[in-house]
Amino acid sequence: MKKVLIIFVLFLWFNDSIFSQGKFVVNNLKKSDKVQFKLINNLIIIPVEINDVELAFILDTGVSKTILFNYLNISDSLKIKDTEPIYLRGLGEGESVEALRSRNNKLKVGDAVDMQHELFAVFNDNINFAPRLGVPIHGIIGYDLFKDLVVEINYSRKFIRLTEPERYRYRKCKKCETLNLEFYNNKPYLNAYVKIDNKKIPVKLLIDSGGSDALWLFEDEELGLSHSEKYFNDFLGHGLSGSVYGKRSKLDEFSLNRFVLKNANVAFPDSSSISFAKKNKDRNGSLAGNILKRFNMVLDYQKAVIVLKKNSLFKHEFSYNKSGIELAHDGVRVVQEVDYKLNSNKGLIIEDTNKTNKIILNPSYKISLKPAYTIVELREDSPAERVGLQLGDVVLSVNGKAAHKHNLQDLMKKFYDKEGTRIKLVVERNRRVFTVYFQLENLFQ
Structure with a gap:
C-alpha cells in the first residue's frame, strides 16, 4: 500500500521541512524579468507554465507550496511526474481533499524557471476558484517563488518583477x-x-x-x-x-x-x-x-x-457588498439575439442618419452561449433576501442590461455602490422569470 501523507494547511498549510525542492533561476543576462498580471477581486493572477503548458495562477504569499487544481481537462498535456497521494486541509468547514504530490516538474514564470519543481495536484472538481473570479484559474503559487527571488509587486501598473537576489539593487526612497x-x-x-x-x-x-x-x-x-x-x-x-x-x-x-x-x-x-x-x-x-x-x-x-x-490606490474608499448576494459564473445559458449582419436575402435594416434608431424588417436571429451568473451566497436579512431571492437563482439582467454583457467583476461592483442605490434584477428560477427591486443598505450607520 502506498504511503499516504496528511498535511494541514492554512489556505494552504504545509510543513516544508519534509520536502525536497528545486530552485528558480532567471534565464536571461539581466537575471531579472518583468511579468504583467491581472488584478481580479484584489488577487494577482499571473501566467505560469507547467511542463510547457500555459496556465493562470494566483500569486499567494500565504501558501508554502504550489497547488494545481481545475486541470483534469488538460491533464494529458501536463504530464505531471513522480506522483504520490496525499490529503490537504485548508480554510473552511469542509473535509480534507485528496491530491497528488508531484516532483521534478518544469515550472516557468516569465524567464524564471525551476526544473525540479514540486507541486500538489488536487483531484476534487469542486476546488475551483474560477466561478468566483469569472476567469480560469488553475492553481496557486507562493513561497517556492519568493524564497529564491526578490519580488517587486507593482499593483498600480499591474506587474511583478523577479530578480535574483545578488543582482537586486535597492534604491533610496524617502517615501x-x-x-x-x-x-x-x-x-x-x-x-x-x-x-x-x-x-x-x-x-x-x-x-x-x-x-x-x-x-x-x-x-x-x-x-x-x-x-x-x-x-x-x-x-x-x-x-x-x-x-x-x-x-x-x-x-x-x-x-x-x-x-x-x-x-x-x-x-x-x-x-x-x-x-x-x-x-x-x-x-x-x-x-x-x-x-x-x-x-x-x-x-x-x-x-x-x-x-x-x-500608490494611487491608497486613498480609495473601503467599500463592501451592500446587496447581500454573491454571484458566481455557473456555466452558460442559451441566448437568442437579433443578428444584425443581415444581407438582402435575409432582411433589411433601415437606420436614421445619426445611427441612433433602427427598424428591422424580417429580422433573423442567432443562438449564442453566454455566461450564466448564479447566486451562490445570500446574507440573512439582506436587501436581496428580503425581496425573495434564493440560492441558485440565475441573474438575467441588472438595471436593464443583460447580465452576460458584463464580466463577473463589473457585475459585482454594482452591489458595492452607494447606500440607497436602486437595483433592478431580472431573475430565472425553475424556468420562471421574474423581476425584483431593492436598495443597497449601509449597515455601519
Missing part, C-alpha cells in the same frame, strides 16, 4: 517604509497596529496576497480584538475546505509605521473556519489584497524585509 518579516512554516508575517474603540493594539499578521478581503483579525477579548457594536454576519471568502463566514466591521485605524488607513474594513472569521490558522499562537490575523493593493512593494525573503510605498 518608503521598510518592515522586518518573520516566518512561520515558511509564511511571512509583519507587525502592525489597529485602533479599536480608540485603543491602539499591536498585531502580528500573515501577509496574504491570496486573500481578496482587507484585514482579518482573530477575536481575542484580552487583547481588545473584537468587532465594534456595528457589525453584520457575512460570507468572507472561499478556501480549500469550503466557504468561510464571520463578522464584518470597521476599524478606527490600521497602521504600518507612518502609513495610516482610516475606517478600514475588517472581518472576524468564525473560529470553526480558522482552527488550523491558529497553530501560530502569536498570529492575530491576515493582511490581504484590499489593503496590500494600496502599496507598491518589494518582498525580499532572504533579507527578511518588505519595502512599502503608497
Whole structure:
C-alpha cells in the first residue's frame, strides 16, 4: 500500500521541512524579468507554465507550496511526474481533499524557471476558484517563488518583477517604509497596529496576497480584538475546505509605521473556519489584497524585509457588498439575439442618419452561449433576501442590461455602490422569470 501523507494547511498549510525542492533561476543576462498580471477581486493572477503548458495562477504569499487544481481537462498535456497521494486541509468547514504530490516538474514564470519543481495536484472538481473570479484559474503559487527571488509587486501598473537576489539593487526612497518579516512554516508575517474603540493594539499578521478581503483579525477579548457594536454576519471568502463566514466591521485605524488607513474594513472569521490558522499562537490575523493593493512593494525573503510605498490606490474608499448576494459564473445559458449582419436575402435594416434608431424588417436571429451568473451566497436579512431571492437563482439582467454583457467583476461592483442605490434584477428560477427591486443598505450607520 502506498504511503499516504496528511498535511494541514492554512489556505494552504504545509510543513516544508519534509520536502525536497528545486530552485528558480532567471534565464536571461539581466537575471531579472518583468511579468504583467491581472488584478481580479484584489488577487494577482499571473501566467505560469507547467511542463510547457500555459496556465493562470494566483500569486499567494500565504501558501508554502504550489497547488494545481481545475486541470483534469488538460491533464494529458501536463504530464505531471513522480506522483504520490496525499490529503490537504485548508480554510473552511469542509473535509480534507485528496491530491497528488508531484516532483521534478518544469515550472516557468516569465524567464524564471525551476526544473525540479514540486507541486500538489488536487483531484476534487469542486476546488475551483474560477466561478468566483469569472476567469480560469488553475492553481496557486507562493513561497517556492519568493524564497529564491526578490519580488517587486507593482499593483498600480499591474506587474511583478523577479530578480535574483545578488543582482537586486535597492534604491533610496524617502517615501518608503521598510518592515522586518518573520516566518512561520515558511509564511511571512509583519507587525502592525489597529485602533479599536480608540485603543491602539499591536498585531502580528500573515501577509496574504491570496486573500481578496482587507484585514482579518482573530477575536481575542484580552487583547481588545473584537468587532465594534456595528457589525453584520457575512460570507468572507472561499478556501480549500469550503466557504468561510464571520463578522464584518470597521476599524478606527490600521497602521504600518507612518502609513495610516482610516475606517478600514475588517472581518472576524468564525473560529470553526480558522482552527488550523491558529497553530501560530502569536498570529492575530491576515493582511490581504484590499489593503496590500494600496502599496507598491518589494518582498525580499532572504533579507527578511518588505519595502512599502503608497500608490494611487491608497486613498480609495473601503467599500463592501451592500446587496447581500454573491454571484458566481455557473456555466452558460442559451441566448437568442437579433443578428444584425443581415444581407438582402435575409432582411433589411433601415437606420436614421445619426445611427441612433433602427427598424428591422424580417429580422433573423442567432443562438449564442453566454455566461450564466448564479447566486451562490445570500446574507440573512439582506436587501436581496428580503425581496425573495434564493440560492441558485440565475441573474438575467441588472438595471436593464443583460447580465452576460458584463464580466463577473463589473457585475459585482454594482452591489458595492452607494447606500440607497436602486437595483433592478431580472431573475430565472425553475424556468420562471421574474423581476425584483431593492436598495443597497449601509449597515455601519
